[in-house]
Amino acid sequence: MSVLAVIDTNVLVSALLSRRDDAATVQVMEAVFAARVTPLFSKEVLAEYHEVLRREKFRFSEELVRTFLGAVESAGVMVAAHPCDEDLPDMTDMPFYEVVMEKQGEGAYLVTGNKKHFPAQRFIVTPAEFLKILDC
DSSP states (O other): OOEEEEEOHHHHHHHHHOOOTTSHHHHHHHHHHTTSEEEEEOHHHHHHHHHHHTOGGGOOOHHHHHHHHHHHHHHSEEOOOOOOOOOOSSGGGHHHHHHHHHTGGGTOEEEOSOGGGSOOOTTEEOHHHHHHHHHO
């Protein structure tokens, strides 16, 4: 059975930049591509993925970005999230929070390298914490 997860953009970037196969972010993305994790996203989340991964500073090739995001989108589920009335430290993270809140009844997680940007909730986890959940 696949675990539902909203994957923060910083996890994608870290996975693509990593040179280590044992890095938690790389392992999270491998779990996505092995169908152990179903990524959840909204139009806003996908737009951020596309914009951030194409930033010049990362130097990812267009082919890599297109192939990687195509695989993420193929593995995932589009969610029409309702607005939340939460005040986040970084309000640009709201689309990720709204998607995970929309799917809380289905046990969804939000996987992020920046837990401090979100309220302290058991379903908001780091990549390393998420891997422990997957191993259970």
